Amino acid sequence: MRTSTVFGQTTDRNDNNFRPSGRVFEINTLPVDLHRVFKQLDKKFGEEYALTAVFLIRTAIELHRAWHITFLTSSLLQQMKEKFKLRMTWNLGVIDLIFRLEDGNWELHRRVPYDYDSEFQDKYEKIAVALIEGKIGIHDALIFQSETKKGLHTSRSGLFLRANPGRLLLYPFQAATCSVIFFGGDWTDCWVAAICGITAGLIEWALSSERLFANVKESKLLSDSFVGFSTGVIGGLFYKHYHHEICLSAVFLGTLYWFFYGTAFVIGFLEIIAGELETGVIRFLAVSVKTFVLSVMSAAGLTLVLRKEVYDDWLLSSGENSDNCFNTDLGDQWWRIPLYILCSVAVLGQYRFVVTKYWLGLIVMVVGYDAQYEVDRYLNDVHSNDGMNTVSSNVTGAVAAVFSASFLCLLSDYVRKSTTIANLQNNGENRSLFGKFIKSFYDCLFHFGTRLGIHRGLSRKLARVREKQEKLTDTQVLSDEDEAILIAGIVESQEFNVWSFLMPAVYQLVPGSKIAMFWYDAIFPPDKAISAAYGLWIVSVSLALGLILGLALVRVVGFAFFKITSLCLRKEKPKDEIDEIISKNKRGYMRKGVSRASVDDDPSDIEWETEFNTLWENKESKPQNHEDGSDPTGIDDLSKIKY
DSSP, X not given: OOEEEETTEEEETTOSSOOXXXXXXXXXXXXXXXXXXXXHHHHHHOHHHHHHHHHHHHHHHHHHHHTOOHHHHHHXXXXXXXXXXXXXXXXXXXXEEEEEETTTTEEEEEEOOOOOOHHHHHHHHHHHHHHHTTSSOHHHHHHHHHHHHTTTTSOHHHHHHHSTTGGGGHHHHHHHHHXXXXXXXXXXXXXXXXXXXXXXXXXXXXXXXXXXXXXXXXXXXXXHHHHHHHHHHHHHHHHHHTTTOOOHHHHHHHHHGGGSOHHHHHHHHHHHHHTOHHHHHHHHHHHHHHHHHHHHHHHHHHHHHHGGGHHHHHHHHSSTTOTTSSOSOGGGOTTHHHHHHHHHHHHHHHTTOOGGGHHHHHHHHHHHHHHHHHXXXXXXXXXXXXXXXXXXXXXXXXXXXHHHHHHHHXXXXXXXXXXXXXXXXXXXXXXXXXXXXXXXXXXXHXXXXXXXXXXXXXXXXXXXXHHHHHTOOTTOOOOHHHHHHHHHHHHHTSOOOHHHHHHHHHHHHSOHHHHHHHHHHHHSOTTSOOOHHHHHHHHHHHHHHHHHHHHHHHHHHXXXXXXXXXXXXXXXXXXXXXXXXXXXXXXXXXXXXXXXXXXXXXXXSSTTHHHHHHHHHHHHTSOOOSTTOOOTTSGGGTTTOOO
């Protein structure tokens, strides 16, 4: 039996369990503040303890960014804390994350925006589980995290849909299908929603572009306003010039479905029930206001087009009682499920679901949706005057989705282990008939995925490395590339994350856009009377929007003025003096804004590595005047590194 010694531990080369490779994590890729904490922990408790604390913090940040279910993230962090005896506490807020180490001697703060990323949910939990269960070492876990963030272990399809322009394919696709399958639109409404969807995607891309809006920090705050306004204008124009036959609510709700964060309503309630009161309440209020802003701005765009007739036109062309909406009984249409599947494909793209696993995600989504739809349809007549049909259908749909997701995760784990073992065996005579079938089915999927360029082929690479490993002598070692493949195989062999399968289905079950109908009823009340509560919301949100739009306009005009001024000054003054004047003016108008300098306050692991190395080399070349060998220049505390 061949063994090797790595990091002072003897490991069996044929063992799939704990296998640290010869690779070492580069400490100087850590952000400045985290590097300082690492140095202190390293001096006091050793390198492994310090690196494990770093791993926990990085895991919390990336899971929060991709997952944003605080109590599940906290549960995973608690397992790491107990396993490795870490003296840490944390507070995972809606956006702000706080980590306290060694009874509060060191405290790290991060401001991390959230999104949903099914693949990252699965990857980062697998890395943490592999470390907790002793499958990999801490250096390999940290290296795998860094490589995952760079996209080395994620699907190419996910990388394409994770950013623009790839994401532009999803906006019109999702808006068009949602308008019909959920909100009572017809095929005309479908095309109008698609036009609104692509416009919304282009607006969001433009406003999130640092190249276009590097000096306008409120650009992201304007995204919801501009998206809602453009939807209202386009929907109103089609309604006005298409014989008033457009279902406005279907177009609006289908287009804005992407932006409503309907899942956050459910997660907020779930956190409140689970005892996470602060994050649950904050999340619920935040998404309520976000939804109201979208509703108000779409109503403003519609009013700009329809003018004084906007109230009557909205009531005539929106809601279940309108002649323009819900004219098709979906239950009698053969294309209901196929259209829902098409809608779900767009949602899986939005969630960055791995393309090769789309069929698994679609099964969970279809099971949950159909259970919800059939129960609601069956009880609709019985409970026409109350909401118990909604309660019963939602409970049934959620339970069905959870059961199907859990079952598919167990089945997928079994299939993956069976095919991996089969690929690692040279002799397949001992396989059962079912095992041979699974192996053949897997081979077909592998070849199909390879042809499309969406399959990484990890199991095949792993089989080749294992075969090479068997031929090694006691004096030979695997290359770094082969060791990396072994580590990747160990990480991928961990159990699937059930929530990464479940969240897209929950997103489809949540009537997020129906929350918006509550706000549309506040803006266009059916009884022609706005209550005091609704009036307060409308006044407050409209004033807040006015302040944001005014400040943004001032910044745009000011930025243009400074650009023109700088061009004129270049002929009269030296460059250094011009730059100082521009910087002073820029600081002046930036202080008048309402947003932070950056929404994302999570320093990149590699963006300042070059500067760090330069300063460290300068430090090594300077005399060590202190008895303890420390640097009298103060570079030891990294205080001169900017990030």
